[in-house]
Amino acid sequence: xxxASWWRGAVIYQIYPRSFLDTNxxxxxxLPGIIQRLDYVxxxxxxxxxxxxxxxxxxxxxxxxxxxxxxVDPLFGTLDDFDRLLAKAHSLGLKVMIDQVxxxxxxxxxxxxVSRESQDNPKADWYVWADAKPDGSAPNNxxxxxxxxxxxxxxxxxxxxxxxxxxxxPDLNFHHPDVRAAVLDxxxxxxxxxxxxxxLDAINFCFHDRQLRDNPPKPKEKRVGRGFSPDNPYAFQYHxxxxxxxxxxxxxxxxRHLLDRYPTAVTLGEISSxxxxxxxAEYTRDHRLHMGYSFELLSSDxxxxxxxxxxxxxxxxxxxxxxxxxxxxxxxxxxxxxxxxGNASPRLANLLTAMLCSLRGSVCVYQxxxxxxxxxxxxFESMRDPYGIAFWPNFKGRDGCRTPMPWNGGAFAGFxxxxxxxxxxxxxKALAVALQEADPDxxxxxxxxxxxxxxxxPALRWGDIRFLDTPEPALAFVRSHGADKVLAVFNLGKxxxxxDLALPNLDTARRLDSHGLLQGSIDGHRLNxxxxxxxxxxxxx
Numbered sequence: 363x364x365x366a367s368w369w370r371g372a373v374i375y376q377i378y379p380r381s382f383l384d385t386n387x388x389x390x391x392x393l394p395g396i397i398q399r400l401d402y403v404x405x406x407x408x409x410x411x412x413x414x415x416x417x418x419x420x421x422x423x424x425x426x427x428x429x430x431x432x433x434v435d436p437l438f439g440t441l442d443d444f445d446r447l448l449a450k451a452h453s454l455g456l457k458v459m460i461d462q463v464x465x466x467x468x469x470x471x472x473x474x475x476v477s478r479e480s481q482d483n484p485k486a487d488w489y490v491w492a493d494a495k496p497d498g499s500a501p502n503n504x505x506x507x508x509x510x511x512x513x514x515x516x517x518x519x520x521x522x523x524x525x526x527x528x529x530x531x532p533d534l535n536f537h538h539p540d541v542r543a544a545v546l547d548x549x550x551x552x553x554x555x556x557x558x559x560x561x562l563d564a565i566n567f568c569f570h571d572r573q574l575r576d577n578p579p580k581p582k583e584k585r586v587g588r589g590f591s592p593d594n595p596y597a598f599q600y601h602x603x604x605x606x607x608x609x610x611x612x613x614x615x616x617x618r619h620l621l622d623r624y625p626t627a628v629t630l631g632e633i634s635s636x637x638x639x640x641x642x643a644e645y646t647r648d649h650r651l652h653m654g655y656s657f658e659l660l661s662s663d664x665x666x667x668x669x670x671x672x673x674x675x676x677x678x679x680x681x682x683x684x685x686x687x688x689x690x691x692x693x694x695x696x697x698x699x700x701x702x703x704g705n706a707s708p709r710l711a712n713l714l715t716a717m718l719c720s721l722r723g724s725v726c727v728y729q730x731x732x733x734x735x736x737x738x739x740x741x742f743e744s745m746r747d748p749y750g751i752a753f754w755p756n757f758k759g760r761d762g763c764r765t766p767m768p769w770n771g772g773a774f775a776g777f778x779x780x781x782x783x784x785x786x787x788x789x790x791k792a793l794a795v796a797l798q799e800a801d802p803d804x805x806x807x808x809x810x811x812x813x814x815x816x817x818x819x820p821a822l823r824w825g826d827i828r829f830l831d832t833p834e835p836a837l838a839f840v841r842s843h844g845a846d847k848v849l850a851v852f853n854l855g856k857x858x859x860x861x862d863l864a865l866p867n868l869d870t871a872r873r874l875d876s877h878g879l880l881q882g883s884i885d886g887h888r889l890n891x892x893x894x895x896x897x898x899x900x901x902x903x
Contacts, residue, residue, distance in 0.1 A: 368457060369559065369628040369652060369724055370684060371823030372409035373813060376728045378692045379416050379438055380424060381766045384778035391766070391777070393439035397447050399769075400454055402795065406732055407813030410457035412561050412630075414692060416444070420470050422530045422748065424764075426461075426563060427468035431548040448556055459559035459630065460552060464545050465567040466531045473544075474532050478516050478523070488541050490524035490533045490570055491516075503576045504604045505596045509752050512604065526567050526604060528748060536568045542613060546620055553624045562651070565631040566641055569610045571603035578602065593756055606635040614650040621652075628652045630686055630724075639676045646683025653724055655686040660694045664701035666837035666854055670829050673721060677827065685723035689714060690731055696763045699737035705856055706736045709894040712808045712879050713852060716896045717837065719816055720850045722827040729767055733798060734805035738765040738787035746784060768794040812879060819874075821848040836861055836891065840901065847901040848874070851882060853891035861889040871899040 383395030393416060403411060415425030416438040425435070434441050451458045467474055477485040492501035492513070500513035500522055506529070513522040514529045524533040534541050549560065577599040585597035614631075621627050631651045635641040638656035645651045658672045676685055690697040697714060698706040711734035719725050740761040745751050750759015761784055768790040769776030775786045775794060798804035816822050825843035832838045835855035841848045849871060853859055869886045882897035883890045889897060 366625045368409065368626065369630075372457070372724045373407070373719060373816075374410045374412050374459060374630075374686075374724060374726045375403055375406065375408040376412045376414070376688075376691060376726055377403075378414045378729060378764055380414075380783060381764055381777075382729060383767065383769070384780075384782065387779045388437075389778050389780050389782045390437055392437070393434065393443040393447050397443070397450050400447070400450050400456065404454040404456055405810065407810055407817060408456070408727065410459055410558065411451060412459040412559075412726065413461065415461045415463060415563075420468055420530070422468070423528055424746075426463050427466075427470075427528065427531045428463055429468040429470040430472075432551050445555070452556075457558035458556075459561050459628070460557050461563055462549060462552075462560045463563040464534075464549075465536075465564050466525065466527060466533045469530045469532055473534075478518055481519055481521070487535055487538050490535050491519065491521045492524070492574060493521055502574045502603075503599070505577075505599060507594075507596050508749050509594060509596070524570060524604075526564075533567070533570065535570075536613060537570075537572060537609065542616065546616065549617070550620060553620070553627055558626060559628040559630060562629055562631045564605075564634070565614075565651070566610060566633050566635050566645070567605040568613060569607035570605070571607060573603075575603045577604065594753065600636055602636065606641055611644070611650065614645060615648075618649055618651070630655065630726075632656075639672070640679055642676060642685065643679035643681075643683055646680060646685075648682075651683075653684045653686045655688055655726065657694070659687055659689050659718075660691065662700055664703075664854065666832065666834050666852075669717075669837055670839075673827065674829060677722070685721075686726060687718060687721050687723050688726035688728070689718050690728040690763070691726065692728065692764055693760055694763065696728075696735055696737045697731070698734060702736070706734070707894065708734055708803075708805045708808075709880055710856075711805045712812070713854070713894045713896055715809055716812055716879055717852045717854075719812070720822055720839075720841065720898075722825065722841065728763075732806055732809040733768070733793045733795065735768075735790055735793060737762040738785075738790060740765065740784060744785050765790065770794050770796040808879060815875075819848060820844075821846045822850075830863060830865065832861060832863070833859075835859070838863065840865075845903070847903075849897070849899040849901055851889060851891065851897040853882065853893060853895050856893040858890070858892045861891060862887055863889060865901075867902055868899075871901050874898040874900055 380391050382391040383399050384391050385394040416434055417428045418430035418433045418435045419425050419427050448458055473485050473488050476483055477489045500511050504512040506512040508528050512526055515522055525531050580600050629651045630653045633641050633654050633656045642654035646654050745761050747759035747761045765784045766777035766782045766786050771791045771794050775791050798806035821841040821843040825841040828840045830838040838851040880895040882895045
């Protein structure tokens with residue numbers, strides 16, 4: 363039977379190909395490296411992999427600036443390599459999701475090379491062009507996420523073009539029907555190859571305000587930036603007009619209509635807007651995206667109240683959609699550093715996995731989380747991220763979460779036979795896969811045991827969620843799937859706490875063994891929770 367809902371409750375393992383495994387000795391990971399390690403990935407008990415961009419690109423933003431949507435960059439291999447990867451993953455029972463960067467291209471893309479030449483060529487309106495103001499300045503006050511104006515002057519046309527990211531990443535004009543058709547045709551190319559899903563980068567950035575209205579200023583106390591430098595002027599505005607436009611909803615409907623021809627394929631949209639939770643609910647409603655995720659749990663706030671409030675806000679709005687949660691990815695500081703507050707212990711690593719994978723929805727796990735990796739130290743002279751270089755030293759960018767996977771304790775951690783594209787942090791070598799494989803009490807082995815156990819818990823994969831009132835730092839909720847009810851409690855703090863839960867029949871609850879995690883205990887209606895411990899219990903009516 364065809365399982366068209368495999369993605370509901372799935373654990374999706376994100377692979378950053380540059381940093382996974384280098385097989386040709388150039389210091390950069392590649393598709394053959396992913397193929398070589400797919401058995402390892404399958405052993406983790408995850409359901410799918412998501413591969414960050416591997417398409418032909420000048421690599422100004424490490425693949426998120428695409429020059430050819432239908433070819434593999436030689437840095438990573440060939441289309442044949444991708445076909446082999448797809449076949450191997452499917453043979454292991456793994457689904458394959460790939461990044462699709464639809465809102466913008468590289469300035470080296472053939473479309474842009476034509477568009478920039480004049481105002482009357484066949485692709486003149488395929489990008490967002492605008493005249494200068496009478497004084498020669500930019501058309502409006504829109505800002506780039508990477509700093510400065512979102513407009514760059516093009517002398518060949520005598521106009522500015524829009525770039526919400528790097529100036530080498532011009533924005534496509536989605537108001538043009540030919541652009542939308544061409545974008546969907548590129549998506550179809552990969553669906554025809556047999557990919558199981560698309561992670562849609564910055565999907566709410568596809569459309570811009572036709573009137574090019576200025577964004578209003580944001581008060582200083584509300585300039586909270588998730589995933590970017592707090593002193594980035596991007597946070598100085600409410601971004602009402604350069605993204606998240608109403609026309610995008612119709613395009614998502616067009617995209618879903620295409621996906622419906624591939625009944626097992628799924629879309630996962632990355633959403634960053636002024637109210638990302640509301641946008642997630644809107645974008646997954648009325649047969650649009652299958653799933654959405656945002657940066658809310660990629661923040662620095664590690665309080666039970668914040669996690670509960672975030673999930674409950676989304677639950678109140680997302681009635682027929684499906685969420686996906688992540689606490690780490692290739693754009694933010696690794697979670698053990700961000701939420702560890704100097705206490706990046708194996709126990710905390712296991713707790714974070716259990717907490718994330720117990721929320722309602724699907725889950726994205728970033729490579730290295732299963733090892734308990736912390737943020738790597740990357741000296742300025744070794745930095746590669748243009749974002750970090752621009753905002754250094756106040757913000758060190760994204761290099762620290764993108765360093766190579768440590769496979770063993772050797773000179774280059776088993777990642778390569780030569781100096782890698784980013785340096786390997788010495789403390790990561792002590793957490794290498796080979797070392798943790800041999801230790802039954804390691805974070806890696808705890809991750810595997812938990813994933814195996816979770817796969818057997820329908821309530822955790824598909825059930826509803828209801829939070830319970832608990833004091834900090836305790837987080838507690840009940841997941842219900844039919845008659846199956848599971849209580850999940852997490853002590854997010856490092857010190858032991860006692861909880862009194864006013865929950866019927868708690869005294870008859872059966873504690874579930876979550877296989878190796880430090881567990882709390884039940885005594886009547888009281889719970890004793892050691893620091894960074896979890897408790898799962900089967901509830902009866």
